[in-house]
Amino acid sequence: xxxxxxxxxxxxxxxxxxxxxxxxxxxxxxxxxxxxxxxxxxxxxxxxxxxxxxxxxxxxxxxxxxxxxxxxxxxxxxxxxxxxxxxxxxxxxxxxxxxxxxxxxxxxxxxxxxxxxxxxxxxxxxxxxxxxxxxxxxxxxxxxxxxxxxxxxxxxxxxxxxxxxxxxxxxxxxxxxxxxxxxxxxxxxxxxxxxxxxxxxxxxxxxxxxxxxxxxxxxxxxxxxxxxxxxxxxxxxxxxxxxxxxxxxxxxxxxxxxxxxxxxxxxxxxxxxxxxxxxxxxxxxxxxxxxxxxxxxxxxxxxxxxxxxxxxxxxxxxxxxxxxxxxx
Ligand code: HEC
Ligand code: HEC
Numbered sequence: 001x002x003x004x005x006x007x008x009x010x011x012x013x014x015x016x017x018x019x020x021x022x023x024x025x026x027x028x029x030x031x032x033x034x035x036x037x038x039x040x041x042x043x044x045x046x047x048x049x050x051x052x053x054x055x056x057x058x059x060x061x062x063x064x065x066x067x068x069x070x071x072x073x074x075x076x077x078x079x080x081x082x083x084x085x086x087x088x089x090x091x092x093x094x095x096x097x098x099x100x101x102x103x104x105x106x107x108x109x110x111x112x113x114x115x116x117x118x119x120x121x122x123x124x125x126x127x128x129x130x131x132x133x134x135x136x137x138x139x140x141x142x143x144x145x146x147x148x149x150x151x152x153x154x155x156x157x158x159x160x161x162x163x164x165x166x167x168x169x170x171x172x173x174x175x176x177x178x179x180x181x182x183x184x185x186x187x188x189x190x191x192x193x194x195x196x197x198x199x200x201x202x203x204x205x206x207x208x209x210x211x212x213x214x215x216x217x218x219x220x221x222x223x224x225x226x227x228x229x230x231x232x233x234x235x236x237x238x239x240x241x242x243x244x245x246x247x248x249x250x251x252x253x254x255x256x257x258x259x260x261x262x263x264x265x266x267x268x269x270x271x272x273x274x275x276x277x278x279x280x281x282x283x284x285x286x287x288x289x290x291x292x293x294x295x296x297x298x299x300x301x302x303x304x305x306x307x308x309x310x311x312x313x314x315x316x317x318x319x320x321x322x323x324x325x326x327x328x
Contacts, residue, residue, distance in 0.1 A: 040147050042165050047151025050144050055133060057148070063155065072130060073123050075155060086111070087157015097121060108163045109171035111149050116175040134179045135317075136189045142179045178321060184227055185317040188310075193318025196311045200303055204275075207322065215261070215277050216299055217242045223322045230319050234312075235304055237297035247296050248272060250282060251289045258282065261298060262290075274298070 040046040051057045058067050064076025064085070075086040084092070090107035097105040097113070097120075105113075113120050118130035133140045133148075140148070146164050153159045168176045182190070197207070204215040207222070222230060232239055241247065248262045250272055258280050264271035268284045275298045304312065 040144050042143060042146045042150055042161070044151045044154035044159065046144075046147035047149065047154075050140065050148050051151055054138070055140055055144070055148055056131070056138055060130070071126075073126060075152060077156065085156030086152045087155045087159070090153065090157060093121065103170055105171055106163060106169065107157060108149060108153065108160070109169055111152050112145070112172045112175055115145055115148065116179055134182045135191070135321075136187065139182070139187050140179075141183045142176060145179060181223060181227075181320040182317060185313070185320040188313035188315070188317030190314070190318040190321045192311070193314035193316070196307060196315040197318055200307060200315075204277075204299065213277055215273065215275065217245055219319075219322075221322070223320050227316065227320060231316060233299075234315075235301075237299035237301050238295055241294055241297055245298070247293045247298055249289075249291055249293050250287055252282065252286045253288045254286070259293075259296075275300070 040050060051063075052067075058069060060069050060072040061067065062069050062074050062076070062078070064074065064078055066076070074082045077083065077085045082089070087107070090110045094105040094107050094110040097103075097110055110121075114130070115133050118132065119128050122128045131138055133145065149164050150159065150161065153164065201207075201219075202210070202212040204213045205217070205219045206212045206214060207219045209220075245261055247259060250258045250270065252258075258272045258274070260272040260274040260280070262270060263273045263279065264281075270282050270284060270287065270290065272280045272282065274280070307315070
């Protein structure tokens with residue numbers, strides 16, 4: 001028993017540590033701490049160092065005769081196939097995307113999209129196997145991604161730094177918030193997080209029509225609530241019960257007690273659904289007392305004990321990267 005308590009304590013300490021670290025990184029990212037994160041400048045040179053380094057682009061791409069990888073398109077001018085280097089090529093790709101989607105794309109929009117949502121446009125003759133560059137193991141942040149965009153735009157294109165480093169466009173706004181959400185969630189691995197979700201949450205929640213259980217609220221669009229809301233909901237479910245999912249306690253005249261959600265109250269009967277999804281139908285006439293208990297949730301409050309800190313981080317990343325409801 002004591003060791004269980006101390007394990008919870010250690011878990012909470014580590015979680016607290018992660019929060020402090022996230023807070024620190026965000027401050028650093030926004031320039032709050034001077035030079036700490038000024039590892040890269042948003043310039044073609046900064047992007048070049050990411051491209052041939054941390055970004056691992058060179059493991060699949062080459063630039064003209066530089067590099068030898070052929071899994072992805074060459075980003076320079078190369079052979080019969082690539083008559084235009086990437087900066088110039090992005091202009092015609094953008095026109096294609098505008099025609100296809102009805103949304104006006106600039107060349108910068110096209111490149112940002114190919115980095116943050118590679119499946120949106122798959123270059124003819126290649127497989128949809130480009131890495132998601134803001135997720136592990138590459139985990140580029142927004143600044144690093146903008147630097148890479150500057151590098152690629154400078155390859156035979158019209159390098160407009162303002163278009164790269166100012167307010168997001170209709171195309172990039174959603175992508176930028178995804179990239180920032182990934183960084184904010186502490187660099188957990190969303191793919192691993194999907195398994196954590198399946199194992200611990202799906203039995204009670206629906207997410208994007210995935211056919212999960214309906215004991216708890218539909219979590220589609222959850223990311224909009226922000227990281228604090230999501231982690232609070234997991235670490236302390238009873239802190240703020242979701243509307244319509246309050247816990248009820250029913251005591252019958254015979255002294256039997258039922259705890260769960262009140263899922264029906266009609267025709268002289270009350271349905272109480274427990275955490276397993278089992279429904280108990282009770283006659284109103286048999287009820288001695290029915291009351292709401294806002295100190296407990298049907299959602300287990302020991303999930304933090306069941307999963308590791310790494311799994312918790314992965315889960316947060318997975319949840320933070322879910323699309324907003326309106327994009328479904
Ligand atoms: C695992 C291999 C892989 C890695 C790593 C990778 N890419 Fe790609 N990339 C591809 C493939 C394959 C395609 C073509 C399919 C597609 O369009 O999604 C592609 C397409 C692209 C395109 C569109 C090219 C065009 O002609 O329109 C750009 C831009 C791009 N990648 C940039 C990058 C950058 C920058 C990095 C590093 C931050 C990177 N890629 C990392 C495989 C990769
Ligand atoms: C036994 C069923 C059950 C399991 C398992 C469960 N939940 Fe819940 N969850 C609920 C119920 C019931 C509520 C509503 C009551 C409340 O707010 O605590 C809820 C509420 C939530 C909320 C707040 C939603 C909102 O819109 O207010 C979030 C977020 C959430 N759960 C996430 C998770 C995650 C992530 C997991 C897995 C780690 C999980 N839940 C596992 C039953 C469950």
